Amino acid sequence: MKNIALLGSTGSIGTQTLDVVRHQRDRFRIVGLSAGNNAELVIEQAKEFKPALVSVATKELAEQVRLYMPEGTRVTYGEEGLIEVAAGTDADTVVTAIIGSRGLPATLAAIHAGKTIGLANKETLVTAGHIVMQRAKERGVAVLPIDSEHSAIYQCLNGERRSDVLGITLTASGGSFRDRTREQLAGVTVEDALKHPNWSMGAKITIDSATMVNKGLEVIEAKWLFDLDYDQVNVLIHPESIIHSYVEFTDNSIIAQLGMPDMRVPIQYALTYPERLPTPTERLSLAQIGKLQFREMDYERFPCLRLAFQCGRLGQSAPTVYNAANEVAVARFLNREISFLDIERVLETVVERHDVCDVHDLRTITEVDEWARGLAATV
């Protein structure tokens, strides 16, 4: 039996993780759940999975939620509550399905407590990849990717010698506006931007996919997860999201991982690795799909991806700033304060005004993150 603590249980990855657990009840037990503000759903989840600990965003919410908990479930809240779910239960694995760089302290706490990490929260690695991976290494903790592209790369690298790897290619669907020109992006609505062609995901990542920031974050995530140089990371537009990513080797062989776009496959793989178990997902029939398409990435059309490579190569505080500015810009777009194209303007302005500095500890990361958020909220 594997014990799991789940950060972000009420979100897209969180609910799909619980679905995986639901189908493998004799394998997995939920011991901790952390949610934000969705009290109704976390109550339902607690009744079904009976974890020892539940955390919600605020004290007021915790007081409400507590009234409906099954026997034996304790309720906590806020940043400390999140950290307690990450590090204070008898979980073997912590799934980080919370959104944004606010997941960083809890992820570090889980690593410190020796938990295996099932990592969906890519912003954590973009913000502080060097710290997270270093601490995981020191503690002997595995960081298993859940992000579909990184799960694909992890699977393709299985049993291979790292010295034989030429590079990796992350596939990108192109997002909601893949077939529009830049001119056609002026005036697009939040509703249009939230229509991802292949995946059903939370709002923030769906917008990131449309701006290609998601792929930018994934490039930096891949750098840290697989210890690559940025020259070894490529991006290719693949509209169908069937090839989830691939690795190219020195003998010119390519190993790719394919499947229908369903996050329950990579989520379960991170939970069962190195084993594979059946999933309740659709099987891929290439005959039925017929053909797969590919297009060269256009860095003029998607400047946020170019900026991500620039920030990644600059290193130090640049990726932290890129991520924080984006989180704020996306929230402003979703609040209808700024237009879709303003997201990249905010990102470019904040990155441009930042003097890159060394970020060797969590305190400096937090300072830089807050500086970028402050500026991104006003430009």
Ligand SMILES: NC(=O)C1=CN([C@@H]2O[C@H](COP(=O)(O)OP(=O)(O)OC[C@H]3O[C@@H](n4cnc5c(N)ncnc54)[C@H](OP(=O)(O)O)[C@@H]3O)[C@@H](O)[C@H]2O)C=CC1
């Ligand atoms: N969705 C997907 O298919 C994929 C997602 N990812 C990554 O996984 C992560 C989660 O994405 P996704 O599931 O789409 O996001 P969602 O927006 O669907 O879910 C976010 C989760 O975080 C919780 N949360 C938000 N604010 C707080 C807070 N202040 N305190 C505690 N919890 C909070 C939410 O709680 P509540 O709703 O209760 O407020 C919710 O449970 C992201 O980093 C994303 O990039 C990666 C690959 C694919």
Ligand SMILES: CC(=O)[C@@H](O)[C@H](O)COP(=O)(O)O
């Ligand atoms: C499912 C998943 O991993 C997402 O990160 C997905 O990759 C988003 O699709 P894009 O390829 O459009 O960014």
Ligand SMILES: [Mn+2]
């Ligand atoms: Mn992805």
